[in-house]
Amino acid sequence: MEEAPSSSSNLAFSLGMGARKTALELALRNGEETVAKTTVANDSGGHDELLRWLLGQGCGPEETRVCMEASGDFEKAIAQRLYEEDYRVSVVNPRRIKGYASSQLQRTKTDAADASLIARFGQREEPRPWEPASASESRLQELTRARQALQKEKTRTLWSSG
Incomplete structure (x- = not known):
C-alpha cells in the first residue's frame, strides 16, 4: 500500500520559522544539517518571497514540513498562506519548543538559533499538522x-x- 504524500517519509526538508511582528526568521534543514537561512518581511510581499525562496531551494509542498511557534498571532497569516499552498504546517506551543531546547542543552537564544531549533524539532518530533479554524x-x-x-x-x- 502506497503512503499518502504528506507522510513523514516523503518530507526531506524541515523549515523552522520564528515569526515576529515585522519579520520571519527561517532555517531550512535537509537531514541532520541546516542548509539555508534567510529572513523575510512578515507581510504579503515577504510571504511571496518565502514561497519563491522555498521553491528555489527545491522545497515544494510534497517534500517540506514547516514548523513554527505560536507567537501572539504573528504566525497566523503565513501559516494560512502556506496551508493554502499545500505545505504541511505545524504551529506549536512555545513551551514545547522551550522544553525541546532544554532537552537538547541549547542555551543560545537568537532568532536564527531559534529557527534552526524549530526546524530540528519539526523534523524529529513530527508535530501534528495545523488547520485553520x-x-x-x-x-x-x-x-x-x-x-x-x-x-x-x-x-x-x-x-x-x-
Whole structure:
C-alpha cells in the first residue's frame, strides 16, 4: 500500500520559522544539517518571497514540513498562506519548543538559533499538522476574547473604585 504524500517519509526538508511582528526568521534543514537561512518581511510581499525562496531551494509542498511557534498571532497569516499552498504546517506551543531546547542543552537564544531549533524539532518530533479554524471556531474565539476583556475591565473598575 502506497503512503499518502504528506507522510513523514516523503518530507526531506524541515523549515523552522520564528515569526515576529515585522519579520520571519527561517532555517531550512535537509537531514541532520541546516542548509539555508534567510529572513523575510512578515507581510504579503515577504510571504511571496518565502514561497519563491522555498521553491528555489527545491522545497515544494510534497517534500517540506514547516514548523513554527505560536507567537501572539504573528504566525497566523503565513501559516494560512502556506496551508493554502499545500505545505504541511505545524504551529506549536512555545513551551514545547522551550522544553525541546532544554532537552537538547541549547542555551543560545537568537532568532536564527531559534529557527534552526524549530526546524530540528519539526523534523524529529513530527508535530501534528495545523488547520485553520472554521468560521464558527473563529467566532467563538473572538467572543471568548471579548468576554475576557470585559471581565478584566470589570475587575479593574471594581478595584479602582473600592
